[in-house]
Amino acid sequence: IKTVYGSIDAKMIDPIQDGSISLYSVYEYVDLSIPENIKSKMQLNTTYGEVYTDLDLEVTKDKTSNEHYGSQIEAMINGGGVDINITATYSKIYLRSN
DSSP states (O other): OEESSSOEEEEOOOOOOSSOEEEEESSSOEEEEEOTTOOEEEEEEESSSOEEEOSOOEEEEEOOOSSSSOEEEEEEETTOOEEEEEEETTSOEEEEEO
16 A cells, blocks of 8 residues: 555454555555564664554664654564565554554
8 A cells, every 4th residue: 555645544354464565655654453463574664753563573673763753673573474564754653453
């Protein structure tokens, strides 16, 4: 899913997924709710926003800026699995558990 001026609100119900998932918003937020038992490898990117989550992420790479906004985080949930890529260039990323 890609949008320039709109936000993305998504809720994943079934944790079984064969392909990768990509959510990309330029000027608005991305809010994704996923099951706690999903197995996933995640990439969370924001240039001028922040990342918020209530999930227990196994962070493998974190390029969070200490002086400015912005994050590039690679993480796994439950040992890794389906690729989930989330980008919100000028806004926030919310990653929640169902």
